[in-house]
Amino acid sequence: MPAYGVGMVTRTALTGIAGLTSLALVGQAGAVAPLEWGAGPLTVSALPRVVYTAHRGGAREVPENSMSGLMTAYERGTAQVLDLDTRILRDGTMVVMHDATLNRTTYMGGPVQALDRRDWQGVRLRPRAALPGSWRSERPPTLAEVLDRFGGRVVLMTEAKDPRSLATLAAMIRKRGLTRSVLVNSNHPAVALRTHRMGLLSQLWRSARQMRTDRPERWRPFVDVLDVDHRARDRDLVRAVRSGIPRVWAHTVVTPAQRDRALALGCDGVITDAPGRLARTEGQRTPGRWRAGQRGARP
Incomplete structure (x- = not known):
């Protein structure tokens, strides 16, 4: 965890979401640390009532699961949580990648798990042509690089694509003192239970x-966030909201x-590929806005 000197100045960082303002400290080296840190990192308990998560960094606005994309989402301040996917290489290195293969998002092909750390240095992401702006090809980050850059400065959501990597993931989070700052996501209740028993946020x-x-x-004793479609x-969304699980966030909005429909039905957060777009429309009433009890979810 980086150290910060006493010669810090305070600045106000507007999140771009109406009504949500956060204060941050800027050190002499330019590193940013939230005021909520106090003696430790920013934690899930510091999140606002309604939470916006940048899915894969905001995959309709930035190259997914890239360091530049995550940095852009963080600096824009339009999401309070950054989401990323993790996989494990054959030598145990944890890396940031959604797919089991390199084919869709990089200039290479083949299974991710066939590579080692040295091989990973040669992988280059292929930004989608449809993305706004201009993006350069870059190496996808390792999980250690993401945790070291963002850990404690913003809440992170890591989806463990390889359940066998859970022990390694847990050790990395514990080593950095981020057990209350990083959510570990999975589609499997058994993995969520293991995560909880390891002392992590599930x-x-x-x-x-x-x-x-x-x-x-049934999952209330061991799930911290329920991530619903x-x-x-x-009625299924309402049942989730009424389950007693502390936080219920809707994906992928x-x-x-x-x-508006997810929030009206009681969800207290959204996971989105377009955090910038949703931030621009925060507080604007959508025509025909959904109300609890309406039927027929839009695709």
Whole structure:
């Protein structure tokens, strides 16, 4: 964890979301540390009532799971949580990558787990042509690089794509004192339970189909965030909200109408590929805004 001297000056960083303002300290070296740190890192308990998460850094606005994308999302301040996906290489190195193969997002091909740390140095991301702005190709980061750059400065959400990596992931989070600052996400209740037993913050995501038969109240003892599909039926979303799980966030939201429906049904956060777009429309009433009890989720 970086040290900060007494010669700090205070600045106000507007998040771009109406009503949400955070104060940060800027050190002489230019590093930013939230005032909420006190004697330690920013934690989940410091999050606002309604939370915006930049899914893969905001994959419709920046190159997904890239260091430049995560930095851009952090600096824009339009999300209070940065989401990323993790996989493990054959030598145990944890890296940031969504897919099991390199084919979709890089200039290379083949399985991620076939590489080691040295191989990873040669991987280069291929930014999507449809992204706004101009983006340079770059190496996808390791998890250690992301934790060291953002850990404690913003809440992180890490999806453990390889459940066998959980012990390694836990050790990295504990070593940096980030057990209350990093959410570990999975689609599997058993993995969420293991995460909780390791002393980490557990997040469980569920699809609209899974939510039809889920009984989320059973997970209340060990799930900190329930991550629900915004396309689910109204009654399934309401059941999740009423489960007693502390936080219920809807994924993957990309339009104001989708956000408004999820919040109206009781969700207290959204996970979005377009945090900048949603921030610009915060506080604006969407025509035909959804109300609790309405039927027929929009696609």
